[in-house]
Amino acid sequence: xxxxxxxxxxxxxxxxxxxxxxxxxxxxxxxxxxxxxxxxxxxxxxxxxxxxxxxxxxxxxxxxxxxxxxxxxxxxxxxxxxxxxxxxxxxxxxxxxxxxxxxxxxxxxxxxxxx
Amino acid sequence: xxxxxxxxxxxxxxxxxxxxxxxxxxxxxxxxxxxxxxxxxxxxxxxxxxxxxxxxxxxxxxxxxxxxxxxxxxxxxxxxxxxxxxxxxxxxxxxxxxxxxxxxxxxxxxxxx
Numbered sequence: 001x002x003x004x005x006x007x008x009x010x011x012x013x014x015x016x017x018x019x020x021x022x023x024x025x026x027x028x029x030x031x032x033x034x035x036x037x038x039x040x041x042x043x044x045x046x047x048x049x050x051x052x053x054x055x056x057x058x059x060x061x062x063x064x065x066x067x068x069x070x071x072x073x074x075x076x077x078x079x080x081x082x083x084x085x086x087x088x089x090x091x092x093x094x095x096x097x098x099x100x101x102x103x104x105x106x107x108x109x110x111x112x113x114x115x
Numbered sequence: 116x117x118x119x120x121x122x123x124x125x126x127x128x129x130x131x132x133x134x135x136x137x138x139x140x141x142x143x144x145x146x147x148x149x150x151x152x153x154x155x156x157x158x159x160x161x162x163x164x165x166x167x168x169x170x171x172x173x174x175x176x177x178x179x180x181x182x183x184x185x186x187x188x189x190x191x192x193x194x195x196x197x198x199x200x201x202x203x204x205x206x207x208x209x210x211x212x213x214x215x216x217x218x219x220x221x222x223x224x225x226x227x228x
Binding site: 006 | 151153156157158159160161164202214215216217218219220221
């Protein structure tokens with residue numbers, strides 16, 4: 001199957017700082033990328049959908065000014081958590097697909113800890 | 116909102132078949148049933164998907180009832196490495212915003228020696 005990578009795999013940051021997470025499709029061009037968040041013992045929660053070259057669409061309840069998503073190329077999307085707080089500590093997972101009829105492939109996830 | 120119902124947990128003996136049920140009684144005619152699994156602290160892994168016919172690949176088989184209101188994922192010979200949370204998902208929508216995968220709570224499968 002297709003490969004999606006994330007960087008970093010884990011990050012620790014101080015409260016009030018911003019942190020950027022990268023999601024890359026390594027062997028295909030991703031017209032659409034998705035960002036999920038997962039708290040311990042819970043399921044994945046979709047945060048936003050981004051299409052290359054256009055603004056991301058956020059799910060209800062997700063603050064777009066806090067979670068900045070950029071999908072500037074067909075192989076890279078970034079999620080920036082701005083002014084991070086301890087409650088933003090979570091497992092962030094991205095996924096990517098080539099087209100609407102194609103499979104969605106997930107990255108390995110990024111563990112964010114805000115101290 | 117999740118459109119599927121799965122048992123929260125199941126056990127299976129190593130080497131035996133694992134049969135994971137899923138109810139999706141409100142599925143629309145053009146919606147697919149997808150199965151993913153997530154091993155602890157990893158990203159979800161695609162397993163299989165289908166529309167109305169039964170499907171089989173190297174990982175599993177998917178049996179969809181004739182009325183499409185339920186399905187069963189079958190792992191024919193479960194191993195300890197199959198221990199994971201299994202998610203049954205009905206793929207929603209279409210177009211550029213379509214095809215979102217909305218995860219429910221899934222079934223935590225424990226394969227025991």
